[in-house]
Amino acid sequence: MSTATRETTITADPAVPTILIAREFDAPVANVFRAHVEADLVRRWLGPRGLTMEIDRWDAQTGGGYRYTHRDENGEYRFYGSFHEVRPDERIVQTFTFEGFPDGVSLETVTFTDLGDGRTRLEALSVVDSMEARDAMLSSGMDVGVKEGYEQLDELLENGAA
């Protein structure tokens, strides 16, 4: 599989305050899903390169929640949220907040689609309650974290770790 098909697309809807992230992986759905729910795997790929991730809570089941800290030489960034639903190999619905801006909350729906031939399409749709909040998310540099995170996930899947 060429790296070209591994492009991460990040699309802001013109009409509603959503962001759609889409990405394909050269690994089966079960592996991509597992890398989203098992803490020991998540901390090896989530977020931009060069950060360490310390997980305080990762209870990836319906009604559970999470809390973690990303660290680099510039400081610490804490995040938390709830798992509204975890539907194995299909769908994860979760909330997300950066602790530095606790009034900002997004609702994220991640869907896992089996493309056949051991490949998977991931779509993550985030919604917030205003266009201003959506545009602030977009301009926060999230694209770097998302793209580098998925590259790290590629590497994890290729190594057979996930």
Add this chain to the structure above:
Amino acid sequence: MSTATRETTITADPAVPTILIAREFDAPVANVFRAHVEADLVRRWLGPRGLTMEIDRWDAQTGGGYRYTHRDENGEYRFYGSFHEVRPDERIVQTFTFEGFPDGVSLETVTFTDLGDGRTRLEALSVVDSMEARDAMLSSGMDVGVKEGYEQLDELLENGAA
């Protein structure tokens, strides 16, 4: 206080897929808040009149969740969600799903404002990811449940129970 000022307003935003519910209560913030987080109080007012509410889980704290069943002579209606944040006397952020339509998830932010003189303004802002989903929520008959529920909450607060 006249009942006129207790009108519940339900407003659909023309530009984004949100619903804003606003209501004032003739009771202090602490009492109105407590009636939202303590299961024994919640089950006495939430939802339309004539239903019984059975709570399977009500863990109203940041990172917690809930699950309950409304019953009437026509049947059962199950709901569940997560408490993303519970900020005492100020704010509750939660997700919400009707189990009969599990792919429909809304994110709701309830804010409690002290109006002075022992009165409280409640605002509940719900967001979903499309205008179609928002309009479906509006046409589901939710307004009856919201208005009757808040009338039952008035009665609970007047009785000094909350």
